[in-house]
Amino acid sequence: MRNKFQYFSVGLITTWLCIFGLLSFLVMVVMSFLQHDPDHIALWHFTLQNYEDLFDPIFFKIFIKSFYIAFMVTAACLLLGYPFAYIISRLPERLQNTALLLLLLPFWTSSVVRTYAMMSLLKTKGLLNTALLSLGLIHEPLQILFTNTAVAIGLIYNLLPFMILPIYVNLERFDISLIEAAKDLGAKYTTIFRKVIIPLSIPGIVGGCTLVFLPAMTLFFISDLLGGAKALLLGNLIEDQFLMANNWPRGAATSVLLTVIMAIGLLIYWFKSNKRINYDAAI
Amino acid sequence: MKKWVFMWLSLFFSVALADDNVVNVYAWSQEVSPKVVMQFQKDTGIKVNFSTFDSNEALYAKMKASKQTQYDVVEPSSYYISRMARENMIEKLDRSKLSNYGNLNPAFTHPDYDPTGEYSIPWVLGLTGIVVNRKYYPHDKLEKWTDLWSPKYRDSLLLLDDPREVFNIGLLTLGYSPNENNLQHLQQAYQNLVALLPNVRLYNSSSVPSLLIDEDVTIGMAWNADVYKASLQNPNIEFIYPKDKFVIWVDCFVVPTNAPHRENAYRFLNYVLQAKIAAMQVKETFYPTANLAARAYLPPEIANSKILSPSPEVLSQGYFQTDLNDNALDAISRYWQLLKLQ
Amino acid sequence: MMRPFRSFYLTLIYLFLYIPIGTLIVYSFNNATFSMLWHGFTLNWYRAVLQDSSLWLAVWHSFYLALAATTSALFIGTLAAISLYRYQFRGKNMLQGLLFVIIITPDIVMGIALLILFSLSGLALGFWSLYIAHVTFCIPFVVVIVYSRAKSIDPNIFAAASDLGASELQTFWHIIVPILLPALISGALLCFALSFDDIVISYFVSGPGFEILPIKIFGLARMGVNVELNALCSLLFGLTLILVCLSQWVTRKKKL
Numbered sequence: 001m002r003n004k005f006q007y008f009s010v011g012l013i014t015t016w017l018c019i020f021g022l023l024s025f026l027v028m029v030v031m032s033f034l035q036h037d038p039d040h041i042a043l044w045h046f047t048l049q050n051y052e053d054l055f056d057p058i059f060f061k062i063f064i065k066s067f068y069i070a071f072m073v074t075a076a077c078l079l080l081g082y083p084f085a086y087i088i089s090r091l092p093e094r095l096q097n098t099a100l101l102l103l104l105l106p107f108w109t110s111s112v113v114r115t116y117a118m119m120s121l122l123k124t125k126g127l128l129n130t131a132l133l134s135l136g137l138i139h140e141p142l143q144i145l146f147t148n149t150a151v152a153i154g155l156i157y158n159l160l161p162f163m164i165l166p167i168y169v170n171l172e173r174f175d176i177s178l179i180e181a182a183k184d185l186g187a188k189y190t191t192i193f194r195k196v197i198i199p200l201s202i203p204g205i206v207g208g209c210t211l212v213f214l215p216a217m218t219l220f221f222i223s224d225l226l227g228g229a230k231a232l233l234l235g236n237l238i239e240d241q242f243l244m245a246n247n248w249p250r251g252a253a254t255s256v257l258l259t260v261i262m263a264i265g266l267l268i269y270w271f272k273s274n275k276r277i278n279y280d281a282a283i
Numbered sequence: 284m285k286k287w288v289f290m291w292l293s294l295f296f297s298v299a300l301a302d303d304n305v306v307n308v309y310a311w312s313q314e315v316s317p318k319v320v321m322q323f324q325k326d327t328g329i330k331v332n333f334s335t336f337d338s339n340e341a342l343y344a345k346m347k348a349s350k351q352t353q354y355d356v357v358e359p360s361s362y363y364i365s366r367m368a369r370e371n372m373i374e375k376l377d378r379s380k381l382s383n384y385g386n387l388n389p390a391f392t393h394p395d396y397d398p399t400g401e402y403s404i405p406w407v408l409g410l411t412g413i414v415v416n417r418k419y420y421p422h423d424k425l426e427k428w429t430d431l432w433s434p435k436y437r438d439s440l441l442l443l444d445d446p447r448e449v450f451n452i453g454l455l456t457l458g459y460s461p462n463e464n465n466l467q468h469l470q471q472a473y474q475n476l477v478a479l480l481p482n483v484r485l486y487n488s489s490s491v492p493s494l495l496i497d498e499d500v501t502i503g504m505a506w507n508a509d510v511y512k513a514s515l516q517n518p519n520i521e522f523i524y525p526k527d528k529f530v531i532w533v534d535c536f537v538v539p540t541n542a543p544h545r546e547n548a549y550r551f552l553n554y555v556l557q558a559k560i561a562a563m564q565v566k567e568t569f570y571p572t573a574n575l576a577a578r579a580y581l582p583p584e585i586a587n588s589k590i591l592s593p594s595p596e597v598l599s600q601g602y603f604q605t606d607l608n609d610n611a612l613d614a615i616s617r618y619w620q621l622l623k624l625q
Numbered sequence: 626m627m628r629p630f631r632s633f634y635l636t637l638i639y640l641f642l643y644i645p646i647g648t649l650i651v652y653s654f655n656n657a658t659f660s661m662l663w664h665g666f667t668l669n670w671y672r673a674v675l676q677d678s679s680l681w682l683a684v685w686h687s688f689y690l691a692l693a694a695t696t697s698a699l700f701i702g703t704l705a706a707i708s709l710y711r712y713q714f715r716g717k718n719m720l721q722g723l724l725f726v727i728i729i730t731p732d733i734v735m736g737i738a739l740l741i742l743f744s745l746s747g748l749a750l751g752f753w754s755l756y757i758a759h760v761t762f763c764i765p766f767v768v769v770i771v772y773s774r775a776k777s778i779d780p781n782i783f784a785a786a787s788d789l790g791a792s793e794l795q796t797f798w799h800i801i802v803p804i805l806l807p808a809l810i811s812g813a814l815l816c817f818a819l820s821f822d823d824i825v826i827s828y829f830v831s832g833p834g835f836e837i838l839p840i841k842i843f844g845l846a847r848m849g850v851n852v853e854l855n856a857l858c859s860l861l862f863g864l865t866l867i868l869v870c871l872s873q874w875v876t877r878k879k880k881l
Contacts, residue, residue, distance in 0.1 A: 014716070014720060017723050020758075021726075021761060058624055058625075062624050108868070110821075113861055114646070117645035118645050160642070215732075227485075238733055244344060245620060246340070246347055259730070307833045312847075312848060337847065350744075353832055353833050
């Protein structure tokens with residue numbers, strides 16, 4: 001009986017994940033080596049063309065652009081998120097829970113809803129411009145919507161908690177007596193921050209950056225809505241290959257490349273943190 | 284506990300998802316009024332699964348994605364019809380099931396994209412021109428597409444999110460026909476459009492009216508019906524028929540080969556061919572109709588609008604958009620991606 | 626030390642997070658179609674949303690899908706978590722690795738991988754393709770949550786149960802499930818929320834006959850800002866608020 005239960009439960013999940021996780025991924029990898037054919041999904045003919053295409057200067061540009069945006073967004077999230085995580089990690093426990101709940105509440109609604117909300121805020125006649133105009137801070141409405149800035153703001157808005165949570169988990173765990181010790185030894189507050197707190201929270205920072213950087217390259221619907229349908233992110237390139245250009249092999253190749261980038265980022269994290277990745281942070 | 288689990292599972296398996304009396308319609312966003320769909324459901328009892336796309340390319344990709352089509356009625360633009368017919372993606376219509384076919388304007392039933400008219404039913408037509416908000420550009424001389432290349436419009440243009448439309452203006456400003464198969468001319472058009480890029484603020488074709496009304500964009504290219512809709516709420520908005528010619532397009536209903544609910548597809552098509560329904564559609568969406576009989580039911584402000592129904596002299600400056608060969612279409616698709624990447 | 630600065634900073638971030646949603650809610654009551662200026666209070670937009678039958682069909686589809694995906698993912702994931710906790714077997718590390726990889730795979734990659742698989746195998750895009758995709762991305766989260774709770778079970782309890790003559794199935798129903806109940810509930814809530822909100826994966830694997838809410842909202846948002854959408858989004862936010870409070874209440878009760 002014990003074996004039956006075990007075989008059934010392990011067999012079930014293994015079958016499911018092997019078919020829909022592993023197999024689908026392998027099919028995608030195979031697809032990325034096939035030849036493009038406008039009339040069918042792909043031609044059964046091995047080629048490296050799709051990868052060569054991606055390193056073509058024009059396609060490569062979108063990698064650079066996407067990397068640049070993702071980098072800026074990650075940096076902004078870190079600058080905004082680190083102090084926030086630090087402050088709440090020093091709050092009394094009850095307040096900590098409330099603060100976290102307040103942080104996560106908006107993120108339980110669909111990200112499309114939140115992006116849409118940002119869209120109506122940034123419009124020419126949106127609240128931001130209305131407020132700034134009536135305060136006399138500007139005389140002409142700011143044209144933010146449909147620029148790279150709008151996409152970056154939308155990404156920061158959607159991804160900030162993914163930066164805050166891992167850092168918070170990390171800061172919250174560490175030993176307060178280290179700070180006391182440093183203080184007793186006469187260290188200034190800034191020195192403590194620089195020499196003790198920051199180095200100890202490196203794993204959290206790296207984890208947060210990974211969780212922000214990857215989606216920042218792929219959340220195509222944010223740049224669709226806020227960026228005026230210009231292809232800005234790798235996600236847009238993939239989306240276009242599948243839903244517009246009908247070039248699945250190239251789209252698959254882009255995804256494979258993206259996965260490789262992800263794997264590299266993950267390996268870095270692995271070496272930095274030297275322990276299993278915190279599952280909660282991934283949620 | 285156990286009981287609950289079983290109840291849950293039985294609920295899951297017992298709820299019938301399959302509903303056979305349906306018709307799956309896939310159309311351009313904003314080109315089929317929800318009111319028409321609702322009226323059809325009420326009158327026939329057939330449920331409409333209605334979904335929309337923003338570009339012919341998206342429609343084509345979606346239809347190619349699965350071997351067995353799930354759509355019963357789709358609405359490509361004219362120039363995709365010969366391609367779809369060539370690739371056996373759409374079927375010849377059974378005219379005997381379309382008793383209201385005679386309501387159509389004969390000028391549109393034998394077009395060159397479908398010479399016998401047996402694949403397609405022309406539904407809406409439109410013209411692509413220049414739109415400008417006079418509050419922002421009160422005295423600008425805007426008569427031609429080439430005026431949009433002026434450096435003063437840096438970062439402000441709206442372009443339609445549609446490769447053919449954008450290439451049309453690239454070709455027209457060089458003096459070529461928009462129905463150009465010549466690859467060299469297409470390349471010149473691409474270079475020409477690259478020069479326009481610094482002026483482009485956004486690509487959009489599905490929310491043009493609200494963008495214009497809210498003044499999120501104040502100048503660019505647009506379809507006449509969208510501009511008419513916007514001008515009702517924002518009187519500063521003006522539509523211009525470019526002197527260096529413009530394009531007239533037709534979007535048509537077709538039935539995919541092996542449509543799962545073929546009979547319902549015909550009932551839907553015959554229903555929307557009725558004069559009153561076509562008129563209702565125009566009153567809701569403002570897109571001019573190919574349905575001649577519907578004219579009788581249109582209010583004068585729509586029938587006589589300069590934006591919606593230009594004079595014959597103006598119309599004679601328009602090109603009817605036709606099909607391109609595969610090489611030209613592939614070239615446009617490739618150039619289009621490059622434009623968007625920059 | 627630095628107290629006022631701290632609360633000022635927290636307030637600033639919270640404002641950044643809440644102003645967009647707040648604006649949306651406030652203007653969903655505004656009696657004007659396009660202006661951001663206040664034109665008086667109205668419930669018209671909510672009435673319009675309530676009367677839009679295609680919208681409610683999408684809500685029902687989303688709800689049904691989330692329910693189906695949650696149930697199945699909970700079933701598969703819980704069994705797997707218990708086996709992972711109780712037994713040693715070959716390939717255990719591989720299974721854990723696979724689960725982890727699925728959690729961190731970018732959504733878009735999973736979406737297109739499944740799209741390719743479905744279209745090559747001839748499965749029509751619709752309810753079943755969405756269902757498979759949603760179950761797949763929910764399973765790992767269930768396993769993680771249930772597994773971490775299962776670790777707190779005293780292994781002796783199984784020996785005791787079998788000494789008393791309980792079959793494996795009886796042990797499962799009468800011992801394991803009740804102990805894991807809080808984890809099952811929070812796992813279910815998480816799956817439901819993930820499934821109900823997912824856009825990226827669903828965008829690729831959805832078909833015409835089965836439109837779900839996030840895709841519908843994305844379509845509407847592409848057509849521009851409009852007040853009806855404001856009302857719909859406000860309603861959704863309210864619903865989320867209720868669900869989150871409910872789950873908080875459940876977890877509070879667990880602690881007592």
